Amino acid sequence: MASHTTDMLIYRAWKLRIAVALLVFAAVLVAWTTYDLGRSNAVSDLASFEANRDQLLGRIDELDARNRELERQIAVLERAQQIDRKAYDQVKQEHSGLKQKIQDLNEELAFYRGIMSPTEARTGLRLQDFTIERLADSDRYHFSLVLTQVKKHHPLARGKVKLYVVGKQGKVVKRLSLADVLDAEKKADSLAYRFRYFQTMEGVLKLPGGFEPATVKVQVAPSGKNAPKKPLEWTFNWPALSPAESGREADVG
Secondary structure (H helix, E strand, O other), rough: HHHHHHHHHHHHHHHHHHHHEEEEEEEEHHHHHEEEHHHHHHHHHHHHHHHHHHHHHHHHHHHHHHHHHHHHHHHHHHHHHHHHHHHHHHHHHHHHHHHHHHHHHHHHHHHHHHHHHHHHOOOOOEEEEEEEEEEOOOOOOEEEEEEEEEOOOOOEEEEEEEEEEEEEEOOEEEEHHHHHEEEEOOOOOOEEEEEEEEEEEEEEEOOOOOOEEEEEEEEEEEEEOOOOOOEEEEEOOHHHOOEEOOOEOOOOO
């Protein structure tokens, strides 16, 4: 009886060992299958990843090339815009210069017409233009006057021009002659003129310190047998130099 029980226990022990061995083998087989399947999937995923990576790298290269082309086009357009703006500014400047030249030519044309066409204007000796401009950063003034003669035969006109600056020195009213204000080595109280059609006379004035100019008076004294007894006279406001009184004109020779 005891021997039979021992045999049964031995049999069961071997059977248990076989079962455990089978379980271990099954577990190893499942693990290996899972590992092999996972490795296959990983290889497949890696291949897919590498394919996607290569595709993305190609797309990046394509976008970089397109970006460089766009940057080149932008640079070309900006340069063209700069050239267009510079050309426009140059044309605008030239246009303004041409307009100023046309205006100057029209004024010059009107000036000569007034001299050469006595039927279009009153005849006689005239003060055509008178200007005074302050020199930059200075107490000196440049003056210019233009005398014209409008006559049919234009005989020789000659005589003298005197200039007076009227103003105040403190509270005292003073009238300074050309000799008092002419900025030149050789002082003169008058300027001589001699012409048939027109003559421009100019110089520089220097006012004494503290003197406040109010008006400028220009006197033209023709000479000759037909000269008037009194000089022609024009008065201008300082510094606007608009005529304060009407200048007289004369038909003199």
